[in-house]
Amino acid sequence: MSYIAVDLGGTNIRAARCDADGRILARVGCPTRPEEGVEAVIARIISAIQEVWPTDESVEAMGVGVPGPLDPRTGVVLTAPNLGWENVPLADRLWEQFRVPCFVGNDANLAALGEWQYGAGRGHEHLVYLTISTGIGGGVITHGMLLEGAHGLGAELGHIVVEARNGPRCGCGQTGCLEAMASGTAIARMAREAWARGDPVPWPDPPAVTAADVAEAATRGDPVASVIMDRAAFYLGVGIATFWHIFNPTLIILGGGVMKTGDWFLEKIRAYARERAMTPDYITPIVRAALGDDVGLLGALAYARMRL
Numbered sequence: 111m112s113y114i115a116v117d118l119g120g121t122n123i124r125a126a127r128c129d130a131d132g133r134i135l136a137r138v139g140c141p142t143r144p145e146e147g148v149e150a151v152i153a154r155i156i157s158a159i160q161e162v163w164p165t166d167e168s169v170e171a172m173g174v175g176v177p178g179p180l181d182p183r184t185g186v187v188l189t190a191p192n193l194g195w196e197n198v199p200l201a202d203r204l205w206e207q208f209r210v211p212c213f214v215g216n217d218a219n220l221a222a223l224g225e226w227q228y229g230a231g232r233g234h235e236h237l238v239y240l241t242i243s244t245g246i247g248g249g250v251i252t253h254g255m256l257l258e259g260a261h262g263l264g265a266e267l268g269h270i271v272v273e274a275r276n277g278p279r280c281g282c283g284q285t286g287c288l289e290a291m292a293s294g295t296a297i298a299r300m301a302r303e304a305w306a307r308g309d310p311v312p313w314p315d316p317p318a319v320t321a322a323d324v325a326e327a328a329t330r331g332d333p334v335a336s337v338i339m340d341r342a343a344f345y346l347g348v349g350i351a352t353f354w355h356i357f358n359p360t361l362i363i364l365g366g367g368v369m370k371t372g373d374w375f376l377e378k379i380r381a382y383a384r385e386r387a388m389t390p391d392y393i394t395p396i397v398r399a400a401l402g403d404d405v406g407l408l409g410a411l412a413y414a415r416m417r418l
């Protein structure tokens with residue numbers, strides 16, 4: 111018996127057939143091309159699933175990870191800015207096509223589940239997962255369960271406010287969210303601001319600088335880049351200390367593109383978090399995610415198994 115896992119992102123669709131132990135038996139990927147509209151994307155999801163699903167193989171359930179607010183009970187994607195979607199009944203559409211139970215969940219929550227079941231979080235009953243990439247997403251496992259909240263809208267850990275008065279505008283409309291202070295987008299913005307101030311930036315094309323450029327320059331010791339990365343690490347530490355205080359987890363897992371930066375960056379985050387812990391009792395290991403690019407698929411698998 112196998113499961114279908116789908117990782118629907120703004121850039122790529124990945125689909126896989128997996129067994130319950132987290133082994134990927136077949137996989138396929140294609141570009142999402144959201145600009146072609148909802149129907150075109152749904153058609154690509156369906157054909158990706160068909161590619162990994164041999165007709166003689168029975169499937170227990172499907173899990174689909176989607177960015178953006180959605181209702182996990184109905185499988186309706188409420189809004190997904192990266193996809194340009196509004197009120198799309200994705201679970202129903204896939205059920206109509208395949209007649210297999212289909213569960214749609216927030217991609218960051220699913221990633222937390224995936225790391226818990228198959229990755230860095232195995233054996234923990236309480237953990238917090240953060241993905242730090244273009245934005246910041248998060249998921250919480252508490253008492254051995256995924257925390258989704260009353261309407262399935264939790265846990266938006268990237269939108270805790272860490273700089274309420276003077277913070278920049280976040281993609282969500284508020285100011286000073288963790289995402290606006292420490293995501294890849296925030297790091298690139300700080301780099302452009304440094305250039306606009308006249309700081310001696312090391313990038314040949316400052317308006318096009320990326321978070322990866324800043325991280326690489328900071329790793330080489332560039333002072334402007336180092337200040338920016340230090341600032342991101344500081345706010346991540348502030349956020350993590352807050353999560354320690356609220357959830358009292360035994361582990362913090364950090365994933366996403368920004369965490370590809372060297373160990374010095376992780377060390378800074380750990381130091382800033384420890385500085386702000388209310389008492390040492392709250393302090394736990396802060397580790398890197400283990401599943402890499404497969405976190406979305408394995409998270410979708412874990413979610414399908416959890417919901418079934």
Ligand SMILES: [Zn+2]
Nearest residue numbers: 269280282287
């Ligand atoms: Zn926000």
